[in-house]
Amino acid sequence: xLKVNGISAxxxxxxxxxxxxxxxxKGEFVAIVGPNGAGKSTLLKSISGTVRCxxxxxxxxxxxxxxxxxxxxxxxxxxxxxxxxxIFPSLTVLExxxxxxxxxxxxxxxxxxxxxxFKLFPILNERKKQMASTFSGGEQQMLAIxxxxxxxxxxxxxxxPSLGLSxxxxxxxxxxxxxxxxxxxxxxxLVEQRAVEALELCDRGYILEQxxxxxxxxxxxxxxxxxxxxxxxxxx
Amino acid sequence: MIAEKxxxxxxxxxxxxxxxxxxxxxxxxxFIIGPQRYYQRVLLLVVLWICICSNFxxxxxxxxxxxxxxxxxxGAGGYTSVLLFKFLGVNPWIGMFVGAAVAAFLAFVIGYPxxxxxxxxxxxxxxxFPLMAIPIVAQLGWEEVHIPFAGxxxxxxQFTDVRYYxxxxxxxxxxxxxxxxxxxxxxFGYALQALKQNEAAAEGMGIHTHRVKLLAFMLSAFLxxxxxxxxxxxxxxxxxxxxxxxxxxxxxxxSITIVGGIGTLWGPVIGAVLLVPxxxxxxxxxGDRWPGFQDLIYGVVLLIAVIYLPGGISxxxxxxxxxxxxxxxxxxxxxxxxxxxDSPPKxxxxxxxxxxxxxxxxxxxxxxGPILKVEGVSKLFGGVRALQxxxxxxxxGKILGVIGPNGAGKTTLFNVxxxxxxxxxxxxxxKGKDVTYLKPHDLCQMGIGRTxxxxxxxxxxTVLENVMIGAFARxxxxxxxxxxxxxxxxxxxxxxxxxxxxxxxxILETKMLEFSxxxxxxxxxxxxxxPMAGLNPEESHHIGEIIQxxxxxxxxxxxxxxxxxxxxxxxxxxxxxxxxxxxAEGSPEEVTSNPHIIEAYLGQKWRRRYAKS
Numbered sequence: 030x031l032k033v034n035g036i037s038a039x040x041x042x043x044x045x046x047x048x049x050x051x052x053x054x055k056g057e058f059v060a061i062v063g064p065n066g067a068g069k070s071t072l073l074k075s076i077s078g079t080v081r082c083x084x085x086x087x088x089x090x091x092x093x094x095x096x097x098x099x100x101x102x103x104x105x106x107x108x109x110x111x112x113x114x115x116i117f118p119s120l121t122v123l124e125x126x127x128x129x130x131x132x133x134x135x136x137x138x139x140x141x142x143x144x145x146x147f148k149l150f151p152i153l154n155e156r157k158k159q160m161a162s163t164f165s166g167g168e169q170q171m172l173a174i175x176x177x178x179x180x181x182x183x184x185x186x187x188x189x190p191s192l193g194l195s196x197x198x199x200x201x202x203x204x205x206x207x208x209x210x211x212x213x214x215x216x217x218x219l220v221e222q223r224a225v226e227a228l229e230l231c232d233r234g235y236i237l238e239q240x241x242x243x244x245x246x247x248x249x250x251x252x253x254x255x256x257x258x259x260x261x262x263x264x265x
Numbered sequence: 266m267i268a269e270k271x272x273x274x275x276x277x278x279x280x281x282x283x284x285x286x287x288x289x290x291x292x293x294x295x296f297i298i299g300p301q302r303y304y305q306r307v308l309l310l311v312v313l314w315i316c317i318c319s320n321f322x323x324x325x326x327x328x329x330x331x332x333x334x335x336x337x338x339x340g341a342g343g344y345t346s347v348l349l350f351k352f353l354g355v356n357p358w359i360g361m362f363v364g365a366a367v368a369a370f371l372a373f374v375i376g377y378p379x380x381x382x383x384x385x386x387x388x389x390x391x392x393x394f395p396l397m398a399i400p401i402v403a404q405l406g407w408e409e410v411h412i413p414f415a416g417x418x419x420x421x422x423q424f425t426d427v428r429y430y431x432x433x434x435x436x437x438x439x440x441x442x443x444x445x446x447x448x449x450x451x452x453f454g455y456a457l458q459a460l461k462q463n464e465a466a467a468e469g470m471g472i473h474t475h476r477v478k479l480l481a482f483m484l485s486a487f488l489x490x491x492x493x494x495x496x497x498x499x500x501x502x503x504x505x506x507x508x509x510x511x512x513x514x515x516x517x518x519x520s521i522t523i524v525g526g527i528g529t530l531w532g533p534v535i536g537a538v539l540l541v542p543x544x545x546x547x548x549x550x551x552g553d554r555w556p557g558f559q560d561l562i563y564g565v566v567l568l569i570a571v572i573y574l575p576g577g578i579s580x581x582x583x584x585x586x587x588x589x590x591x592x593x594x595x596x597x598x599x600x601x602x603x604x605x606x607d608s609p610p611k612x613x614x615x616x617x618x619x620x621x622x623x624x625x626x627x628x629x630x631x632x633x634g635p636i637l638k639v640e641g642v643s644k645l646f647g648g649v650r651a652l653q654x655x656x657x658x659x660x661x662g663k664i665l666g667v668i669g670p671n672g673a674g675k676t677t678l679f680n681v682x683x684x685x686x687x688x689x690x691x692x693x694x695x696k697g698k699d700v701t702y703l704k705p706h707d708l709c710q711m712g713i714g715r716t717x718x719x720x721x722x723x724x725x726x727t728v729l730e731n732v733m734i735g736a737f738a739r740x741x742x743x744x745x746x747x748x749x750x751x752x753x754x755x756x757x758x759x760x761x762x763x764x765x766x767x768x769x770x771x772i773l774e775t776k777m778l779e780f781s782x783x784x785x786x787x788x789x790x791x792x793x794x795x796p797m798a799g800l801n802p803e804e805s806h807h808i809g810e811i812i813q814x815x816x817x818x819x820x821x822x823x824x825x826x827x828x829x830x831x832x833x834x835x836x837x838x839x840x841x842x843x844x845x846x847x848x849a850e851g852s853p854e855e856v857t858s859n860p861h862i863i864e865a866y867l868g869q870k871w872r873r874r875y876a877k878s
Contacts (some may be wrong), residue, residue, distance in 0.1 A: 064801055064804070065771050065772045065773055065799065065800060065804065066772070066773075066804070108562070147530040161651070162673075163646075163647070165670075165671040165672025166671040167670070167672070168671075186789060189799065192799055193671070193718065193795060193798045194671055194827065195668075195669070195670045195671050195827050195866050195867075196829060196866065196867050196868055196870075196871040197670065197865070197866055197867055197870075197871065198670065198671055198869030199827075200868050200870045201868075222799055222800060222801050224802070225874070260801075260802075260803060261801065261802065262802070
């Protein structure tokens with residue numbers, strides 16, 4: 030469904046990604062793991078279109094989208110839940126969610142999407158009239174993911190959803206992500222520092238270091254790789 | 266800890282000689298122009314606009330508090346001295362200082378309440394005042410004031426030869442530029458630039474932001490009041506409210522400073538030299554057919570600059586220079602950082618974080634008891650009880666970890682402890698003293714340091730400058746503050762990044778910067794909020810070592826962290842919070858096996874994964 034073919038990207042002359050290629054099948058769960066500054070967020074942003082690629086191709090459903098504006102990619106169903114839960118703090122939960130359904134394809138089905146989101150996150154239903162700014166970190170993350178789901182994505186990209194969350198809440202968010210993938214049949218591309226959890230959940234994973242993919246494999250062989258165990262899983 | 270000769274040290278000559286050259290250049294141009302009145306007048310206008318813009322720069326450029334009503338101070342200075350001269354026969358040289366004092370007083374009256382407002386509210390609030398001044402002055406019958414020509418030369422500040430005015434304003438200009446440069450290099454200037462970028466962080470670094478802003482505002486108004494008098498006596502013969510309080514003044518100020526580069530010493534100079542002559546010549550050419558043509562030019566230039574050149578010309582120049590320096594060669598880095606910049610920063614010996622002597626001294630006085638005590642503290646947010654009757658003792662010299670679910674009140678607890686929030690109930694004692702309602706800047710100076718959950722760095726300053734803001738909390742002397750900062754930066758393994766803008770740092774480097782800056786304030790207790798957020802296991806491990814090193818040097822550490830599997834490795838004690846209450850405390854093993862903590866926070870999965878490791 031998604032095919033990233035040798036892209037390079039960066040900011041003001043500094044090349045962050047170098048010749049990166051990844052693929053993602055329909056409904057697949059793929060994790061990207063790597064140290065800070067490796068370019069993980071930049072990769073997601075290149076796919077969502079908020080960062081321009083200097084070379085390479087990105088195919089989504091067999092269409093080359095590399096020159097497409099970010100809002101049009103959203104229209105195709107590529108949704109990124111940004112790092113740091115960028116919700117609209119002075120709007121209510123419901124308003125935040127409704128804004129998620131901004132793309133025209135999603136506007137017709139607001140009601141059913143809301144139901145699906147509330148089913149995943151009952152707390153959002155309980156507190157839908159509340160201002161988003163009064164939410165704790167975990168609740169804001171749920172809201173950010175919920176907002177992403179409102180636009181009926183084909184591909185949901187999550188940038189460090191566990192950032193700043195308690196161990197329990199983080200695990201809960203991971204469970205929900207798995208549920209989104211299995212029950213709602215949405216492909217998930219996950220960038221995560223908590224490598225243990227991310228690799229446990231995914232179907233396949235990529236290791237990104239210094240702007241390059243250095244390893245890609247399925248879950249079992251990644252988890253079994255001694256180098257990964259040492260650098261990413263904290264097994265000493 | 267002897268400071269090596271400072272690497273970014275600014276010698277007197279490099280700093281101040283060019284400013285004197287500016288004055289010399291003005292006089293040279295004046296000499297070349299000779300007795301042609303018209304061109305002398307243009308030159309005079311250039312110099313006066315640099316003066317006004319450079320003063321505007323103090324509060325609005327360096328301090329970032331844009332004063333849209335800045336013309337009030339030009340008018341206040343001018344009107345005061347002219348009226349005193351005309352009706353009371355007061356010597357304009359005395360009137361000039363009276364006018365400046367009036368301007369500073371107005372700045373105090375306006376700034377005291379409005380500088381507490383954040384964001385754009387202050388800028389908007391200031392617009393009201395010149396607008397109100399115009400009808401008031403008109404009502405008093407001074408809409409038009411003819412300046413009587415006493416013709417007593419220097420005694421009445423009235424010369425028939427414009428060149429005397431040029432000489433006078435050139436001296437004034439050099440004085441103003443020197444003042445600005447002195448501010449730039451001082452603790453005060455660092456404080457201004459810090460609060461411009463991040464007021465909360467500045468407070469946390471011991472800066473009394475309201476006072477600093479107010480002082481800068483008054484100083485700026487005072488100097489412009491002086492310039493206002495010179496402007497009225499040298500340019501105007503008929504003082505009118507639109508000439509003294511008109512909107513065109515702020516439009517010109519903004520055009521000149523933004524084109525030249527706001528918040529830089531050379532910005533106003535470059536801007537005025539480029540724009541004022543063009544404006545004057547065009548006004549002379551087409552002004553009679555198209556009145557107000559000059560304002561149109563300034564307006565258009567301002568728009569273009571804001572869109573295409575937001576940093577101004579001098580901003581562009583530094584950007585190009587910086588890029589060139591970066592491209593020049595990695596040699597520049599190698600000199601500063603003997604360690605290989607590619608390898609993960611290995612700090613030296615983590616056990617030598619002690620800075621100066623203040624630490625040992627203060628410890629000697631009160632060696633026993635907890636360093637900080639929170640007693641029965643409650644804090645409400647609307648209807649939400651963020652903290653409920655929380656009592657915590659922070660044992661001296663130890664590492665105390667704080668865990669709990671999101672929304673349990675951990676960050677609120679920190680905010681109460683270092684003064685960002687005042688509790689509804691309860692007290693906070695630091696070294697036995699009640700500090701419950703003290704402000705962050707006071708607590709920082711008493712010895713409570715802080716790093717933030719979302720790093721609060723001053724992104725447009727260099728790494729070293731960031732740390733200097735911290736060092737200035739206790740060290741007023743700039744070179745000594747720089748020495749402390751360099752030492753801290755080196756200990757945190759950031760030396761090779763010292764001259765880089767903080768905005769380009771990686772997450773780990775940003776965290777190291779926050780540690781360096783907090784330690785540069787020479788704290789006895791440091792509050793660390795989620796240092797491992799966004800870091801991978803290896804980097805988290807590094808943070809753990811840093812925290813241990815800090816504690817070994819005698820500084821008490823209190824740390825909020827969700828990466829509990831790392832936290833338990835180095836924390837001496839843990840406190841668990843849930844829904845604003847303390848639900849557990851004790852050794853890491855005790856707290857992480859507490860059923861309530863497992864249920865509310867860790868989850869069974871965590872237990873299974875990490876309990877035995």
